[in-house]
Amino acid sequence: MRDFAASVLLTAALLPAGAAAADTITVTDITGRTVQVEGPVEKVILGEGRQIYFTAALDTEEPFRRVVGWRDDFEKADNDGYHQYLEKYPEMAELPTFGGMKDGTFDVEQAVALDPDVIILNIDAKAATEEGGYIEKLEKVGIPVVFIDFREKPMAHTEPSMRIIGKLYDKEEQAEAFIRFRAEEIAKVTDRLAAEKDLKRPVVFMERAGGYSDDCCMSFGNENFGMMVELAGGTNMASNIIPGTFGTVNPEQIIASNPDHVIVTGANWDLYVPGGAWVGVGSGADPEVTSEKLANLMERPGFTGVKAVQEGNVHAIWHQFYNSPYQFVAIQQIAKWLNPDLFADIDPDATFKELHDRFLPIDYRPGYFVSLKSDG
Structure with missing residues (x-):
């Protein structure tokens, strides 16, 4: 055991300065909170099943590879889209599902058991999350919470939300490519309208x-x-x-x-x-x-x-x-x-x-x- 401990200490000593800190990702979420996450994230709980819309746009090849749990809304809210994904990824039906923060059915113990690197929540869950003390409870067991938004102020928050997720997933280039494509397609409308005098x-x-x-x-x-x-x-x-x-x-x-x-x-x-x-x-x-x-x-x-x-x-x-x-x-x-x-x-x-x-x-x-x- 002493030899093993010495080996660990020697390995640590040989690491370049700052190597350990390089695994810590710091993001400022949509609410302005500074959050530290061990990354790149390999295990994530999606606070909404429909968050697969952005996850799939970044993890295009394997959209469920880092999802260890998600809210149970996707099949109900977008039945056709759910079943299209299910056709290609039948394993997604086996993912653990959660209730929502707002209705008080989120199971903290279940989340802890899944040992996620981060939980991504929509901004509309913030008030209920704070009232229920969920952030503090999860932080005590080392699970950070990050808020994003595509619903309350989507035109202002979509780009920063995609950048936050891109940073967490180590998919920043993919996130920027998506953001550019989105901006170009919006400009095809807004630029033309701006040129219309009457x-x-x-x-x-x-x-x-x-x-x-x-x-x-x-x-x-x-x-x-x-x-x-x-x-x-x-x-x-x-x-x-x-x-x-x-x-x-x-x-x-x-x-x-x-x-x-x-x-x-x-x-x-x-x-x-x-x-x-x-x-x-x-x-x-x-x-x-x-x-x-x-x-x-x-x-x-x-x-x-x-x-x-x-x-x-x-x-x-x-x-x-x-x-x-x-x-x-x-x-x-x-x-x-x-x-x-x-x-x-x-x-x-x-x-x-x-x-x-x-x-x-x-x-x-x-x-x-x-x-x-x-x-x-």
């Missing part, structure tokens, strides 16, 4: 998860899809009604605003609301089915007489653009709906396919957008 901005009502419940109507303020509408050349109807990122408007407000376009977000939510009125756009969705469900939603009070419905300017778009680093595809599609002549040469499906071809481990399957206007 740009007319149609009024757009963004309905969040239309048909998910019988209530009407969830929407977006000046962030998330609300800001995407503005970047795409429209005026977000709810920007003066909803003070934060998310909120609700009533049917009377829709009638009074008489929007030029209505865009409903949707996905396959059959595990959340079986047989619901939601519009199941997403990976490989059938456009005949989704357009029929979209048309049915426009028969609700508050929609039947508005300009958008009368002129057929009603559309549905994949809900998960609101919670992933792929928002640039949504910006292109919204811009094409609002100004089809100006963006006649823009093909959002081709953009999304290129994203898949360059960064993702699965093939692109169209179905993420549908419009009631035949040329939409």
Whole structure:
């Protein structure tokens, strides 16, 4: 034993100065916290299953290689996307799943047993995480928590979030390549709009998860899809009604605003609301089915007489653009709906396919957008 100890001490003495510290990664997360993580990270718990959207964009060859656990929301929130990944990576079904911080079902003991290098959480879980004392409990056993954000302020936080994850995963070059691609594709819209001297901005009502419940109507303020509408050349109807990122408007407000376009977000939510009125756009969705469900939603009070419905300017778009680093595809599609002549040469499906071809481990399957206007 003495010989072994001496050997360890000798090895340590021969290491170059600072070698041990080189394994410690320091990041400033989206909340401004300075966090030290032993890295590069080899074992991670994803605070949301949908965080596979960014993990797959960095670990393209083996998207689940460092995931030791994740929240149980992916299959429920994006059933079609989940099953597309499952086809190629059946082992993902065996990953341990967690409840959420916000609903108090996160199991600290289970997380400790998995011995992750880091837990990555969305910023919307921060308040509940602090109230439950989770950060302190996890820090005591050497598990750091890092917050990222693609939902609350995605247009401001996507780039720094991708850089944080790229640094943790030792995939900084891949993260920068993704960021450049995203910026270039957004600029194809914003640069062209900036050059238009007499740009007319149609009024757009963004309905969040239309048909998910019988209530009407969830929407977006000046962030998330609300800001995407503005970047795409429209005026977000709810920007003066909803003070934060998310909120609700009533049917009377829709009638009074008489929007030029209505865009409903949707996905396959059959595990959340079986047989619901939601519009199941997403990976490989059938456009005949989704357009029929979209048309049915426009028969609700508050929609039947508005300009958008009368002129057929009603559309549905994949809900998960609101919670992933792929928002640039949504910006292109919204811009094409609002100004089809100006963006006649823009093909959002081709953009999304290129994203898949360059960064993702699965093939692109169209179905993420549908419009009631035949040329939409």
